[in-house]
Amino acid sequence: MQGNCIHRLGDLQLRILQVLWDDGPSSVAAVQRATGEDLAYTTVATMLRKMEARGLVTHHESGRRYIYRAAVKRDEVTHGIADRLVDRLFHGSLTGAVNHLLETREVDPDELDDLERLIQRHRMRS
Amino acid sequence: MQGNCIHRLGDLQLRILQVLWDDGPSSVAAVQRATGEDLAYTTVATMLRKMEARGLVTHHESGRRYIYRAAVKRDEVTHGIADRLVDRLFHGSLTGAVNHLLETREVDPDELDDLERLIQRHRMRS
DNA sequence: GAAGTAATACTACCAAGGTAGTAATTGCTT
DNA sequence: AAGCAATTACTACCTTGGTAGTATTACTTC
Numbered sequence: 201m202q203g204n205c206i207h208r209l210g211d212l213q214l215r216i217l218q219v220l221w222d223d224g225p226s227s228v229a230a231v232q233r234a235t236g237e238d239l240a241y242t243t244v245a246t247m248l249r250k251m252e253a254r255g256l257v258t259h260h261e262s263g264r265r266y267i268y269r270a271a272v273k274r275d276e277v278t279h280g281i282a283d284r285l286v287d288r289l290f291h292g293s294l295t296g297a298v299n300h301l302l303e304t305r306e307v308d309p310d311e312l313d314d315l316e317r318l319i320q321r322h323r324m325r326s
Numbered sequence: 327m328q329g330n331c332i333h334r335l336g337d338l339q340l341r342i343l344q345v346l347w348d349d350g351p352s353s354v355a356a357v358q359r360a361t362g363e364d365l366a367y368t369t370v371a372t373m374l375r376k377m378e379a380r381g382l383v384t385h386h387e388s389g390r391r392y393i394y395r396a397a398v399k400r401d402e403v404t405h406g407i408a409d410r411l412v413d414r415l416f417h418g419s420l421t422g423a424v425n426h427l428l429e430t431r432e433v434d435p436d437e438l439d440d441l442e443r444l445i446q447r448h449r450m451r452s
Numbered sequence: 453g454a455a456g457t458a459a460t461a462c463t464a465c466c467a468a469g470g471t472a473g474t475a476a477t478t479g480c481t482t
Numbered sequence: 483a484a485g486c487a488a489t490t491a492c493t494a495c496c497t498t499g500g501t502a503g504t505a506t507t508a509c510t511t512c
Binding site for chain 1 (some may be wrong): 335337340390401404405407408409412413414415420423424426427428430431433435437438440441442444445448451
């Protein structure tokens with residue numbers, strides 16, 4: 201929920217949230233399966249419990265088993281993490297960030313087209 | 327140096343590296359001052375020692391005092407962290423990342439111009 | 453109803469970041 | 483020389499993510 205420092209997620213925590221966002225409410229077993237990684241059942245269960253304590257997920261019972269669901273929105277988290285990065289590395293400069301990404305990644309012309317369209321679309325808006 | 331998981335830096339570690347990149351080789355006291363944060367002298371000294379153990383910085387002695395310098399390049403680190411983020415959050419899609427940044431940040435028209443120029447410049451290159 | 457199985461709860465550990473106190477050293481200043 | 487100030491070394495502690503074992507509980511199946 202609230203000011204929970206939504207950025208600062210470990211790899212496993214993010215992985216689990218992604219499963220819950222993609223697949224919707226899931227049992228521990230389902231999450232374990234969906235992560236694709238080779239983790240003990242109890243590892244996933246423990247992490248889910250820790251995440252619930254932090255307000256990242258909630259659960260309700262279905263029979264004797266817990267069904268977990270994400271308590272934070274994908275956009276919130278993505279936004280939080282991305283913003284934090286832009287601030288930490290580029291002093292909040294979006295241009296700096298995009299520039300760096302363009303410099304250091306392979307970008308094919310199609311992607312450049314996409315980007316240009318994005319910018320056009322944004323220009324309309326303001 | 328090498329395979330040291332250059333992404334995965336704590337806030338303080340990144341902060342310290344930024345000081346060393348900006349100001350060049352510095353004593354502990356200088357780093358402490360430059361971080362701007364209110365940290366005990368020994369906190370900075372300890373962190374520098376831990377970072378040296380991880381290969382992030384090196385030191386040489388000048389009289390009885392240590393002068394630390396960054397052992398990793400700014401670009402390496404920035405690239406590592408940014409790449410990791412794009413992979414973690416956007417499945418490696420640069421367009422997805424940029425799109426998200428545009429959606430969630432205030433972007434003024436000047437910045438859009440800058441971005442467009444960036445893209446043009448990149449188009450030339452390929 | 454006895455045995456097996458699946459689920460959760462509890463506990464424990466390790467590593468790393470972060471923070472800082474205390475001790476020891478050494479050099480400078482009066 | 484005596485004492486103060488700066489500096490490094492060592493140690494300690496807390497938190498969090500990550501990983502998983504063991505114990506307990508409860509449902510299912512024969």
